[in-house]
Amino acid sequence: xxSVGLHLPTLSVQEGDNxxxxxxxxxxxxxxxxxxxxxxxKGPQFIIDIRSNMDKRQGQRVxxxxxxxxxxxxxxxxxxxxxxxxxxxxxxxxRQGNYGQxxxxxxxxxxxxLP
Amino acid sequence: xxxxxxxxxxxxKTRGQQVTLSCSPISGHRSVSWYxxxxxxxxxxxxxxxxxxxxxxxxFPGRFSGRQFSNSxxxxxxxxxxxxxxxLYLCASSSRDWTxxxxxxxxxxxxxxL
Numbered sequence: 001x002x003s004v005g006l007h008l009p010t011l012s013v014q015e016g017d018n019x020x021x022x023x024x025x026x027x028x029x030x031x032x033x034x035x036x037x038x039x040x041x042k043g044p045q046f047i048i049d050i051r052s053n054m055d056k057r058q059g060q061r062v063x064x065x066x067x068x069x070x071x072x073x074x075x076x077x078x079x080x081x082x083x084x085x086x087x088x089x090x091x092x093x094x095r096q097g098n099y100g101q102x103x104x105x106x107x108x109x110x111x112x113x114l115p
Numbered sequence: 116x117x118x119x120x121x122x123x124x125x126x127x128k129t130r131g132q133q134v135t136l137s138c139s140p141i142s143g144h145r146s147v148s149w150y151x152x153x154x155x156x157x158x159x160x161x162x163x164x165x166x167x168x169x170x171x172x173x174x175f176p177g178r179f180s181g182r183q184f185s186n187s188x189x190x191x192x193x194x195x196x197x198x199x200x201x202x203l204y205l206c207a208s209s210s211r212d213w214t215x216x217x218x219x220x221x222x223x224x225x226x227x228x229l
Binding site for chain 2: 032034036041042043044045046049089091093096100101102103104105106107108
């Protein structure tokens with residue numbers, strides 16, 4: 001499905017707390033997912049990815065969880081810092097025909113870190 | 116290694132004009148994708164080019180077109196501009212490794228149509 005960004009959900013967390021950002025994806029056949037971070041005035045920046053044959057993947061301070069049963073992704077950020085304030089997008093890779101592929105992006109969640 | 120470079124960063128055009136945006140991918144990347152980002156619609160896929168061939172196209176009118184050159188650099192063209200074309204246009208490149216296909220984005224071109 002196409003992303004519709006009518007009202008950007010906002011998550012506010014205290015500095016040092018853990019953040020959990022959720023995302024629902026649309027295509028049960030999608031086999032690859034990415035989380036991106038976008039700061040004001042910049043393009044999306046890769047954070048972490050996960051393939052559909054995994055349920056969990058950890059990076060530095062970040063963990064992605066994948067629940068294929070309910071088509072749900074989550075991004076957990078440990079010990080949230082002011083520099084984590086940004087808009088976070090999940091993206092699912094979809095294939096078109098034999099060669100085409102593209103990513104479908106979620107609407108995004110704005111993370112605001114409070115001092 | 117240099118990242119994805121998009122030029123220009125900002126553009127102001129009037130309705131009816133046409134515009135060309137440029138994207139230089141990360142060295143070695145042969146796939147370039149274009150996206151349109153607006154507050155109302157979020158990130159929407161425009162098209163993908165790989166080895167100078169369009170591999171995939173999103174649901175945009177024919178006024179939106181693109182091409183890719185032999186050095187993998189890509190251009191996107193929008194003809195007969197409309198007010199609703201005002202957006203951030205993002206280019207992403209990837210190696211198109213089928214096992215891992217991270218798209219790396221440029222900073223975008225901010226297009227304003229008056």
